[in-house]
Amino acid sequence: MDFSVTVQIEMRDQGLQKKSKKPSFSSNSLLSCTHVSYPSGLSWVQKTLTYFRFPQLLSNKRLVHGVFTRVGGLSSPPYDSLNTAYMVGDTPDNVTVNLDKIKKTIGSEHLMFMNQAHGNAILVFGQDHNGLPYEVPSGDAMITNIPGIALMVKQADCQGVIIFDPERCVLANVHCGWRGNVNNILGGVVTRMKKDFGCRASDLIVAIGPSLGPCCAEFVSHKDIFPRDFMTFMVRENYFNLWAVSCWQLLKAGVLEENIELSRICTRCRTDLFYSYRAEGTTGRFGTVAMIR
Numbered sequence: 001m002d003f004s005v006t007v008q009i010e011m012r013d014q015g016l017q018k019k020s021k022k023p024s025f026s027s028n029s030l031l032s033c034t035h036v037s038y039p040s041g042l043s044w045v046q047k048t049l050t051y052f053r054f055p056q057l058l059s060n061k062r063l064v065h066g067v068f069t070r071v072g073g074l075s076s077p078p079y080d081s082l083n084t085a086y087m088v089g090d091t092p093d094n095v096t097v098n099l100d101k102i103k104k105t106i107g108s109e110h111l112m113f114m115n116q117a118h119g120n121a122i123l124v125f126g127q128d129h130n131g132l133p134y135e136v137p138s139g140d141a142m143i144t145n146i147p148g149i150a151l152m153v154k155q156a157d158c159q160g161v162i163i164f165d166p167e168r169c170v171l172a173n174v175h176c177g178w179r180g181n182v183n184n185i186l187g188g189v190v191t192r193m194k195k196d197f198g199c200r201a202s203d204l205i206v207a208i209g210p211s212l213g214p215c216c217a218e219f220v221s222h223k224d225i226f227p228r229d230f231m232t233f234m235v236r237e238n239y240f241n242l243w244a245v246s247c248w249q250l251l252k253a254g255v256l257e258e259n260i261e262l263s264r265i266c267t268r269c270r271t272d273l274f275y276s277y278r279a280e281g282t283t284g285r286f287g288t289v290a291m292i293r
């Protein structure tokens with residue numbers, strides 16, 4: 001993968017989409033709004049909820065998935081409206097209704113999510129492993145081969161990364177912020193899929209969702225927090241392409257370049273569609289959901 005070309009394309013795309021100020025947001029008006037642009041190359045669905053699917057993942061009939069926007073939920077500002085997280089200050093009953101809407105859309109009664117900790121804990125729910133936990137577990141990645149269990153990652157600038165092995169029907173959903181990149185959690189998940197389920201890295205299909213783009217990923221203290229080899233991915237002073245970092249880590253783990261899909265949507269630039277911690281501070285979390293059927 002030629003990262004320099006990728007970066008240029010991303011910078012240009014994001015520049016075109018960039019909003020000069022935070023838009024006033026209403027889920028109902030957004031649905032009827034004709035000037036909202038939906039990034040191309042993805043399969044968008046606008047029904048009760050607005051979400052998109054990655055084309056390569058969508059072609060796998062054993063997999064159901066959706067990256068849900070903030071549109072169509074019950075939560076009030078600043079959590080408007082499809083907030084998936086209980087721990088951000090939103091009204092819990094509204095979050096429960098939002099999660100029920102997502103469950104209905106995906107077609108599952110079982111929605112698994114984590115207390116995400118920006119660490120490198122990988123949770124495995126396999127038919128030959130521990131059963132499903134009764135309480136919300138702490139961790140940043142989930143792997144399962146159990147059909148009907150929907151795995152959800154919650155984000156506002158971090159990456160939600162879906163990894164699927166269509167040969168052995170094993171699914172992972174990963175929360176990867178910059179600390180996840182520093183911990184190489186993506187490489188860790190590929191290793192666990194190989195070790196615990198016999199997956200081959202070359203079979204894996206990966207999709208990297210909306211998150212902080214190279215246009216907005218400023219890290220002024222990068223010398224203190226990033227390993228030196230991340231400097232390859234600095235696109236201008238203090239700005240990093242974390243999408244490219246994730247691709248590089250996946251390639252190092254043996255994933256094939258043609259099996260990696262990127263949404264190329266920057267959350268900080270698109271607060272009309274997604275939540276952004278950097279843009280909004282107190283805000284909700286959108287959900288990236290995947291399930292083996």
Ligand SMILES: [Zn+2]
Binds near residue numbers: 014213266269
């Ligand atoms: Zn941006």
